[in-house]
Amino acid sequence: MSGGRGRHRRPGTAGPGLTGSGTARPGATGAGTARPGATGAVGSSAPEVLRSGGTGAGTARPGVTGAVGSSAPEVLRSGGTGAGTARPGVTGAAGRQRSKGSREKGSRSGRDRSATSSIVGVPVQAGQRIECDIVGLTHEGEGVGRVEGYTLFVRGALPGERVQAEVLSIGKSFGRARMTELLERGTGGRVEPPCSLFDVCGGCQLQHLDYREQLKWKRQHVVDNLRRIGKLAVAGEEDGRERSSVPQSGDGKPGVEMVSSGPELPSDRPAVIVHPTIGMDEPWRYRNKAQVPIGSREGGLIGGFFEMGSHDIVETDVCLIQQQENEETVRAVKEAARMLGVSAYNRAAGRGLLRHVVVRHARTTGQRMVVLVTNGRDIPHAQELVALIREKVPGIASICQNVQTAETPVVFGEETRTLWGEEAIFDEIDGIRFAISPRSFFQVNPEQTVRLYGQAVEYAALTGKETVIDAYCGIGTISLFLARHADRVFGVEIVPEAIEDARRNAEINGIENVEFAVGPAEVVMPRWQASGVTPDVIVVDPPRKGCDPALIATMVELKPTRIVYVSCNPSTLARDLRLLEDGGYRTVEAQPVDMFPHTGHVECVIGICRDDT
Numbered sequence: 001m002s003g004g005r006g007r008h009r010r011p012g013t014a015g016p017g018l019t020g021s022g023t024a025r026p027g028a029t030g031a032g033t034a035r036p037g038a039t040g041a042v043g044s045s046a047p048e049v050l051r052s053g054g055t056g057a058g059t060a061r062p063g064v065t066g067a068v069g070s071s072a073p074e075v076l077r078s079g080g081t082g083a084g085t086a087r088p089g090v091t092g093a094a095g096r097q098r099s100k101g102s103r104e105k106g107s108r109s110g111r112d113r114s115a116t117s118s119i120v121g122v123p124v125q126a127g128q129r130i131e132c133d134i135v136g137l138t139h140e141g142e143g144v145g146r147v148e149g150y151t152l153f154v155r156g157a158l159p160g161e162r163v164q165a166e167v168l169s170i171g172k173s174f175g176r177a178r179m180t181e182l183l184e185r186g187t188g189g190r191v192e193p194p195c196s197l198f199d200v201c202g203g204c205q206l207q208h209l210d211y212r213e214q215l216k217w218k219r220q221h222v223v224d225n226l227r228r229i230g231k232l233a234v235a236g237e238e239d240g241r242e243r244s245s246v247p248q249s250g251d252g253k254p255g256v257e258m259v260s261s262g263p264e265l266p267s268d269r270p271a272v273i274v275h276p277t278i279g280m281d282e283p284w285r286y287r288n289k290a291q292v293p294i295g296s297r298e299g300g301l302i303g304g305f306f307e308m309g310s311h312d313i314v315e316t317d318v319c320l321i322q323q324q325e326n327e328e329t330v331r332a333v334k335e336a337a338r339m340l341g342v343s344a345y346n347r348a349a350g351r352g353l354l355r356h357v358v359v360r361h362a363r364t365t366g367q368r369m370v371v372l373v374t375n376g377r378d379i380p381h382a383q384e385l386v387a388l389i390r391e392k393v394p395g396i397a398s399i400c401q402n403v404q405t406a407e408t409p410v411v412f413g414e415e416t417r418t419l420w421g422e423e424a425i426f427d428e429i430d431g432i433r434f435a436i437s438p439r440s441f442f443q444v445n446p447e448q449t450v451r452l453y454g455q456a457v458e459y460a461a462l463t464g465k466e467t468v469i470d471a472y473c474g475i476g477t478i479s480l481f482l483a484r485h486a487d488r489v490f491g492v493e494i495v496p497e498a499i500e501d502a503r504r505n506a507e508i509n510g511i512e513n514v515e516f517a518v519g520p521a522e523v524v525m526p527r528w529q530a531s532g533v534t535p536d537v538i539v540v541d542p543p544r545k546g547c548d549p550a551l552i553a554t555m556v557e558l559k560p561t562r563i564v565y566v567s568c569n570p571s572t573l574a575r576d577l578r579l580l581e582d583g584g585y586r587t588v589e590a591q592p593v594d595m596f597p598h599t600g601h602v603e604c605v606i607g608i609c610r611d612d613t
């Protein structure tokens with residue numbers, strides 16, 4: 001989008017393309033970083049946690065908990081009524097009231113409405129309107145603005161733009177604001193978000209940025225982290241000196257540096273090559289899993305997404321990044337629950353039954369799974385509910401119940417039982433068949449998963465003679481890809497059901513050269529080391545928090561020729577790469593793969609080799 005000047009007041013109405021429908025907020029899987037002003041967290045791997053802040057990212061928000069992570073892959077989006085929902089920060093009260101109409105009442109709001117209005121030495125006050133230039137973009141899709149050296153994270157603004165913004169909250173180092181007016185366009189590729197609930201939901205943090213620009217930004221985000229936190233030299237174009245992706249400091253907190261200033265880099269090391277992000281041709285409707293929080297409004301059961309920055313549920317049925325089959329399934333389950341008077345969980349009171357509806361769709365087999373996450377074991381009219389779901393959902397193969405009674409943002413509890421059908425559904429990636437249980441991690445974007453795993457196998461550079469360890473192996477997906485090219489593969493994973501799936505997956509695919517173990521990788525790997533396992537290659541694919549330092553230490557001791565690191569969080573990746581570099585390894589290349597289009601989630605695969613090879 002080109003630069004011209006001119007004042008643009010953002011319309012407060014729904015974006016085009018989806019009249020009458022909108023996007024809902026993702027659920028979330030996995031351990032993640034706490035969300036803004038709320039107790040919820042989202043992350044990319046087990047355990048599954050409830051989304052609270054609504055952006056789909058697991059990153060803590062500035063001014064709240066301080067930690068920066070990134071987002072969490074697993075987001076349940078569902079969709080919305082979308083009727084004329086206003087974009088926050090644009091039409092203000094009128095729009096928000098309309099949105100409120102479809103929200104759950106009585107839930108806690110994560111917004112800090114008593115934020116400090118002024119702080120000595122901070123040049124802006126809460127509530128003030130200011131003008132600022134935007135020089136960067138956080139992975140939550142907030143523009144990074146500067147006012148007299150003070151950092152403001154401005155929702156709705158993009159790099160290169162000059163905006164008017166209303167300051168929402170301030171802290172000593174940074175504050176938060178929302179764009180009220182676009183004063184000057186940048187060159188950053190602003191587009192109209194196709195989803196009418198874009199601003200309310202926040203699940204797709206980057207929908208207002210052209211997709212090609214998103215891909216460039218994701219690469220830049222990796223580059224910036226490798227430089228700042230990993231202290232690595234990075235080769236290649238788009239080196240980010242003038243347009244940094246996200247301000248971040250080495251301690252994982254939102255930093256105040258917005259522009260890569262070219263840190264002091266070691267000159268004796270070859271520069272790391274960071275390739276352009278591999279994107280999707282059609283970057284919509286990709287998610288194979290939805291995780292919908294359930295609540296109530298005026299006594300009726302609703303389900304959709306948590307409104308950005310709060311625990312308010314917005315009722316909705318449409319989400320543009322969700323496979324349509326999942327939307328249908330969620331809608332059917334909600335209808336069935338309403339028909340039978342199933343009570344919705346009230347988060348404030350800790351009462352009510354249905355907390356979440358989690359659904360999966362296996363694209364290659366057409367099988368669907370429903371998991372009812374309940375606050376207690378007894379489901380009144382359970383058989384009728386199962387019968388209605390079977391009647392309404394084509395391809396349904398598994399209906400399960402998971403019991404979660406704890407007051408926690410973690411979605412799943414420990415107890416899962418099958419109410420009807422199979423205890424797992426089956427999907428295929430590149431000719432390998434996988435059983436997927438309710439709580440097992442399975443990549444949510446099947447089209448991009450083939451590319452991600454293909455890159456991991458390529459960096460492993462196997463000849464058929466190698467012993468390989470796959471740490472954080474989930475249901476054995478990467479392990480089985482590797483096993484086709486290796487002598488032996490050892491996989492380790494902390495979730496017992498996932499390892500049961502992994503063993504079953506090896507068996508149903510006739511793959512015999514793999515062995516799986518349950519437990520923390522940092523505990524199991526030293527055990528393997530003691531028993532004489534000497535891996536030539538180690539693959540790690542940790543959750544957002546990265547590898548345990550003990551695991552890195554064991555890897556360094558085991559001295560594999562190559563390490564392949566699959567990461568969903570560039571900042572913890574960069575931290576771990578620094579440890580590996582200090583332990584005698586060299587980061588050779590990085591391949592970002594866009595697993596989560598329109599969100600701030602950045603996934604990449606890194607090829608690492610031992611210094612003396």
Ligand SMILES: C[S@@+](CC[C@H](N)C(=O)[O-])C[C@H]1O[C@@H](n2cnc3c(N)ncnc32)[C@H](O)[C@@H]1O
Binds near residue numbers: 474495542
């Ligand atoms: C990002 S997922 C990757 C799974 C798998 N590689 C895949 O692509 O499907 C990370 C996995 O690590 C597991 N995990 C988390 N902490 C762990 C630990 N300390 N040791 C072993 N596995 C762990 C999670 O349960 C999850 O299955």
